[in-house]
Amino acid sequence: MSNSAVMTMRDSFIGTLCDRMASDDSIFFLAADLGAPALDRLRDQFPDRFINVGIAEQNLINVAAGLALEGFSVYSYAIAPFITMRAYEQVRVNLAVSSQIRPVNVTMIGLGGGVSYQVSGPTHHCLEDLAIMRLLPNMSVYSPSDPVVAAKLVDHTLTTVGPKYIRFDGKALPALHADPSAIDLKRGFAPLAQGSDICLVSTGFMSHRALKVAQARPGVAVLDLFSLKPCDEAALAQALAPYRHVVTMEEAFINNGGLDSLVTKVAREHTLSCALHPVGVSDRYVFDLGSRDQLHALNGMDDAAVVALVDRLINLTDRLRAA
Amino acid sequence: MTICYDALALKARWVRRETLRMHLLAPETRVASSLSAVEIFTALYYGGLLAHSGADPRWEGRDRLIASKGHGSISLFPILADRGYFNPAELERICQAGSFLGGIPDTIIPGYETINGSLGHGIGVACGMALGLKRKGSRSHVFVVAGDGEFCEGSMWEGVMFAAHHRLDNLTVIIDNNRLCMLDRCEKVMTVEPFDRRLEAFGWEATRVDGHDLPALHRALHALKGRGASGRPAVLVADTVKGKGVPELEQDTLCHLRTLTPAEIANAIGGAL
Numbered sequence: 280m281s282n283s284a285v286m287t288m289r290d291s292f293i294g295t296l297c298d299r300m301a302s303d304d305s306i307f308f309l310a311a312d313l314g315a316p317a318l319d320r321l322r323d324q325f326p327d328r329f330i331n332v333g334i335a336e337q338n339l340i341n342v343a344a345g346l347a348l349e350g351f352s353v354y355s356y357a358i359a360p361f362i363t364m365r366a367y368e369q370v371r372v373n374l375a376v377s378s379q380i381r382p383v384n385v386t387m388i389g390l391g392g393g394v395s396y397q398v399s400g401p402t403h404h405c406l407e408d409l410a411i412m413r414l415l416p417n418m419s420v421y422s423p424s425d426p427v428v429a430a431k432l433v434d435h436t437l438t439t440v441g442p443k444y445i446r447f448d449g450k451a452l453p454a455l456h457a458d459p460s461a462i463d464l465k466r467g468f469a470p471l472a473q474g475s476d477i478c479l480v481s482t483g484f485m486s487h488r489a490l491k492v493a494q495a496r497p498g499v500a501v502l503d504l505f506s507l508k509p510c511d512e513a514a515l516a517q518a519l520a521p522y523r524h525v526v527t528m529e530e531a532f533i534n535n536g537g538l539d540s541l542v543t544k545v546a547r548e549h550t551l552s553c554a555l556h557p558v559g560v561s562d563r564y565v566f567d568l569g570s571r572d573q574l575h576a577l578n579g580m581d582d583a584a585v586v587a588l589v590d591r592l593i594n595l596t597d598r599l600r601a602a
Numbered sequence: 603m604t605i606c607y608d609a610l611a612l613k614a615r616w617v618r619r620e621t622l623r624m625h626l627l628a629p630e631t632r633v634a635s636s637l638s639a640v641e642i643f644t645a646l647y648y649g650g651l652l653a654h655s656g657a658d659p660r661w662e663g664r665d666r667l668i669a670s671k672g673h674g675s676i677s678l679f680p681i682l683a684d685r686g687y688f689n690p691a692e693l694e695r696i697c698q699a700g701s702f703l704g705g706i707p708d709t710i711i712p713g714y715e716t717i718n719g720s721l722g723h724g725i726g727v728a729c730g731m732a733l734g735l736k737r738k739g740s741r742s743h744v745f746v747v748a749g750d751g752e753f754c755e756g757s758m759w760e761g762v763m764f765a766a767h768h769r770l771d772n773l774t775v776i777i778d779n780n781r782l783c784m785l786d787r788c789e790k791v792m793t794v795e796p797f798d799r800r801l802e803a804f805g806w807e808a809t810r811v812d813g814h815d816l817p818a819l820h821r822a823l824h825a826l827k828g829r830g831a832s833g834r835p836a837v838l839v840a841d842t843v844k845g846k847g848v849p850e851l852e853q854d855t856l857c858h859l860r861t862l863t864p865a866e867i868a869n870a871i872g873g874a875l
Contacts, residue, residue, distance in 0.1 A: 341727045341729070341757065350734070
């Protein structure tokens with residue numbers, strides 16, 4: 280396994296961004312008192328364009344918006360639940376609303392999506408972000424699954440004007456995608472495993488779980504969906520059309536606007552005949568302590584739970600075929 | 603700077619009448635908080651204080667003005683039309699279908715820099731602009747017109763701290779200190795004063811004037827804009843009267859949402875104004 284394979288997504292992203300900052304002095308990096316190993320280099324190299332606003336996420340977004348109105352490309356970095364929810368109204372007004380009239384190139388980087396801060400409890404878990412950020416007009420929403428996609432997001436966010444939100448996992452995850460050139464961010468998703476009848480559509484950390492499930496049950500397909508907005512919905516509909524069952528997998532609340540809602544919309548608008556099965560956290564906060572796998576098990580989203588769901592779907596498909 | 607204060611006072615009188623006329627055309631506008639800011643906007647736009655271009659609203663060399671108390675800036679509509687930002691005929695269509703002049707102004711109106719309907723955002727966004735202008739080597743100044751009640755919002759104080767820490771001496775905040783929130787006097791709702799001492803404690807330079815005394819207001823703003831590399835952001839506390847010029851409003855602590863009758867407006871325009 281190479282170094283990049285175990286690097287956190289945020290270090291992969293910030294490392295690449297640091298390279299770009301050397302040749303592009305219009306880039307600012309703002310943080311709400313949150314660090315990263317790769318950020319040490321950035322702070323050291325660009326002390327005049329790295330600003331720690333302190334523990335003040337609302338001001339993080341407002342200052343970023345002001346810099347962006349003056350033509351700068353701004354990256355704002357904080358813990359995921361705080362940059363999205365503590366500052367939601369600033370994001371709404373000064374990024375989403377404002378960008379409909381004036382160019383506002385701000386990329387929000389939220390660290391610690393899902394329950395990746397597993398023992399820190401409900402304040403640090405972030406299960407709402409995909410839904411509430413997707414809800415905002417003019418906002419792009421990315422949920423990369425590995426350092427390869429994360430690094431590719433740097434140039435994409437620099438060249439795509441408008442407000443954007445990136446959810447990064449808090450933990451180092453191995454690479455899932457071997458070939459960076461196969462990642463098409465405008466398309467928004469890429470296959471991880473081929474199959475028939477059943478397709479797992481997963482995002483972020485859950486794409487790693489989806490791949491494990493597919494390895495346990497060969498013949499199950501996996502799509503890693505890393506751009507929830509925009510996403511090439513016609514292409515997604517085409518990719519999902521061959522399957523009887525589509526299982527969406529997200530480390531987020533389900534049935535309320537996240538990945539499952541996107542796939543439901545695509546299925547409805549393109550009259551797909553597949554049955555949809557959302558996997559994620561139901562309508563309750565997670566106070567339980569334990570490993571990430573243990574927290575997932577309690578919420579019906581660990582390997583065993585998804586394999587059991589897949590087995591039920593396989594049996595169902597077999598019975599239908601027999602009939 | 604030579605300035606004819608009599609001409610400025612005449613202009614302010616015209617702005618006040620036009621503001622009332624806007625309210626007559628669109629009763630949903632917040633007239634009381636727009637009337638307290640008349641002299642502030644008049645001094646900025648007619649007193650040679652604000653570098654701007656009506657013909658080119660996004661001219662790079664302009665000073666930035668953020669109307670943080672957006673709802674209370676209806677008095678800017680006639681000013682912007684008069685200064686060439688848009689056709690004065692647009693004023694007649696205020697709040698009507700197809701108009702860009704809404705009850706709470708935003709960036710679809712030429713001359714407005716930011717979305718203003720929600721309170722507490724102005725200083726933080728202004729900090730980003732002021733910092734960006736400094737990095738570009740620009741000499742442009744950033745002005746924020748804020749309400750006093752707005753300082754109940756915690757986000758204002760996050761911006762206040764940032765501006766001082768980053769020594770943003772190209773930023774000047776003008777507080778339209780009309781002392782009234784929606785439901786009551788600020789001192790009864792939530793103590794926000796003394797602004798000057800509070801902001802000085804945060805590292806700001808502070809001046810206080812009568813916000814309806816145009817010569818005093820103008821001299822203070824002129825001095826603050828020209829303060830040079832002081833290393834400190836500045837605040838001008840402009841003591842004002844909510845509903846200034848209309849007795850029915852001046853005497854009503856609940857005037858924020860009050861809609862004047864056509865007769866009251868006619869009296870005000872035909873009377874002291």
